[in-house]
Amino acid sequence: MGDYELIQKAAIERREIVNKYEKGREEGAEIDPWEDPEFSVYQTTDRFGFIHDTTLPSIPDAVETKARLQEVERTQKWVKMIKHWKKYFSYERGPSEKLTRRVYKGIPHALRGDIWFRLLSISRLKQEQHGIYEVLYM
Numbered sequence: 001m002g003d004y005e006l007i008q009k010a011a012i013e014r015r016e017i018v019n020k021y022e023k024g025r026e027e028g029a030e031i032d033p034w035e036d037p038e039f040s041v042y043q044t045t046d047r048f049g050f051i052h053d054t055t056l057p058s059i060p061d062a063v064e065t066k067a068r069l070q071e072v073e074r075t076q077k078w079v080k081m082i083k084h085w086k087k088y089f090s091y092e093r094g095p096s097e098k099l100t101r102r103v104y105k106g107i108p109h110a111l112r113g114d115i116w117f118r119l120l121s122i123s124r125l126k127q128e129q130h131g132i133y134e135v136l137y138m
Contacts (some may be wrong), residue, residue: 048109075108078115091121 001009023029044052060068081088081102093127095103106116117123 069110074106075110078108078111082114085118089118091124
C-alpha cells in the first residue's frame with residue numbers, strides 16, 4: 001500500500017471516529033465494548049492495573065480500608081524521613097538500619113519514584129556521567 005492509499009485510509013478512519021463521537025450514546029450508536037466504561041475489564045482492574053477474576057467491590061472492605069490507612073501512615077513517616085534524608089542515607093556509608101527496615105516494610109506508592117531516585121543516587125550519577133549520553137549517541 002502506497003503513501004496515498006495510507007493517507008486516504010487514515011482520513012476515512014478519522015471521519016468514522018468523529019462521526020461515532022458526534023452520535024454519542026444515543027439510540028443506534030455503535031459502541032465498541034472496550035469504549036464502554038461498563039465493560040467488564042474496567043470493573044476488574046485495580047488501581048495498579050492488575051486484572052482480577054471477579055468484579056471489585058465498589059465500597060472497600062475492612063482489609064482494603066486498613067491497607068489504605070497504613071499507606072497514609074507510612075507516607076507521613078517517609079515524608080519526614082525525606083526531609084532529613086542525609087541523616088538516613090549517604091553514598092559512602094549506605095542506608096541506615098531504620099531506612100533498611102522501612103524499605104522492607106514497603107515504600108508508599110506515591111513516593112516510590114522519589115525514594116528510588118534517592119536510594120540509587122541518581123543525581124550523583126548524573127553529575128559523574130555528565131555528557132556521556134551525547135558521546136554514546138554520536
